[in-house]
Amino acid sequence: xxxxxxxxxxxxxxxxxxxxxxxxxxxxxxxxxxxxxxxxxxxxxxxxxxxxxxxxxxxxxxxxxxxxxxxxxxxxxxxxxxxxxxxxxxxxxxxxxxxxxxxxxxxxx
Amino acid sequence: xxxxxxxxxxxxxxxxxxxxxxxxxxxxxxxxxxxxxxxxxxxxxxxxxxxxxxxxxxxxxxxxxxxxxxxxxxxxxxxxxxxxxxxxxxxxxxxxxxxxxxxxxxxxxxxxxxxxxxxxxxxxxxxxxxxxxxxxxxxxxxxxxxxxxxxxxxxxxxxxxxxxxxxxxxxxxxxxxxxxxxxxxxxxxxxxxxxxxxxxxxxxxxxxxxxxxxxxxxxxxxxxxxxxxxxxxxxxxxxxxxxxxxxxxxxxxxxx
Numbered sequence: 001x002x003x004x005x006x007x008x009x010x011x012x013x014x015x016x017x018x019x020x021x022x023x024x025x026x027x028x029x030x031x032x033x034x035x036x037x038x039x040x041x042x043x044x045x046x047x048x049x050x051x052x053x054x055x056x057x058x059x060x061x062x063x064x065x066x067x068x069x070x071x072x073x074x075x076x077x078x079x080x081x082x083x084x085x086x087x088x089x090x091x092x093x094x095x096x097x098x099x100x101x102x103x104x105x106x107x108x109x
Numbered sequence: 110x111x112x113x114x115x116x117x118x119x120x121x122x123x124x125x126x127x128x129x130x131x132x133x134x135x136x137x138x139x140x141x142x143x144x145x146x147x148x149x150x151x152x153x154x155x156x157x158x159x160x161x162x163x164x165x166x167x168x169x170x171x172x173x174x175x176x177x178x179x180x181x182x183x184x185x186x187x188x189x190x191x192x193x194x195x196x197x198x199x200x201x202x203x204x205x206x207x208x209x210x211x212x213x214x215x216x217x218x219x220x221x222x223x224x225x226x227x228x229x230x231x232x233x234x235x236x237x238x239x240x241x242x243x244x245x246x247x248x249x250x251x252x253x254x255x256x257x258x259x260x261x262x263x264x265x266x267x268x269x270x271x272x273x274x275x276x277x278x279x280x281x282x283x284x285x286x287x288x289x290x291x292x293x294x295x296x297x298x299x300x301x302x303x304x305x306x307x308x309x310x311x312x313x314x315x316x317x318x319x320x321x322x323x324x325x326x327x328x329x330x331x332x333x334x335x336x337x338x339x340x341x342x343x344x345x346x347x348x349x350x351x352x353x354x355x356x357x358x359x360x361x362x363x364x365x
Contacts, residue, residue: 032145050174053198054177057181058149
């Protein structure tokens, strides 16, 4: 049997939101505007260490989201997906952002 | 201007509502409809405990090819990017501890045995987990999946207090609820991606009970050949190469 292709489908993402995926199926993003801010789930499959790492976070401001995007090295490997991520994320945050929560990113901090 | 003095763990846990409030957060996790709600509840729990950051990490052997790590972050998300870039999951002393223990532990009591482990610890510290409480959440025996709730503070000795037992008590319940919630999401994810039917689940349960094709065929009133054929389709749906792997996957995802 052939090695199965990654095919992650988030139960969260099926409810609503925007799904972005790379052509090779190794990088997925799910974005959704929530009451708390922009929820993003990043799902990356790595060949080298045979590992999949799924991380989710809620961004409360455009600045925090932009900082996270700038720090992600996959932007060099997947420039098209990454460009869409930035555009869609900004749009969702622009519809949500309020002056009261612009100062803080993570609520625990 | 007066500086605000940060309350100690002892002062926080002395509040009459501390444990009831933590219990309420844990209960709300079970009702959360998506991970954005869970992230907010995790942040709320960290705040209630006087901590600065929190994360819930889970691990699972997905199939024959991949291990998966899922992290819900109520902290600076750049931590997880750096964590992934350096493949820290392969050398994480907190996850290693959670694989083999069920008791909550203070992170500084866990030895970092290699340079890589020291680096992983330093990275966590850089992102707010200067001191941390690690609360493992185990799956039933025989499964690989596990969870670890990490509650962190920028103060080096924040958790070194006799009243820590109150936090560990409440955090254990929270870690269990987070783990249950994660498994429910995984179950839902697999049901959707593999389009599993009730007949598929019946077949998986028979395999779990050790039934051979002929026994299954008798039980569901069909032929052994039809059962074998059904198995081929089911293995393909699950992306595995054997019945054993199919059962393992279904069990890891909480389907059977």
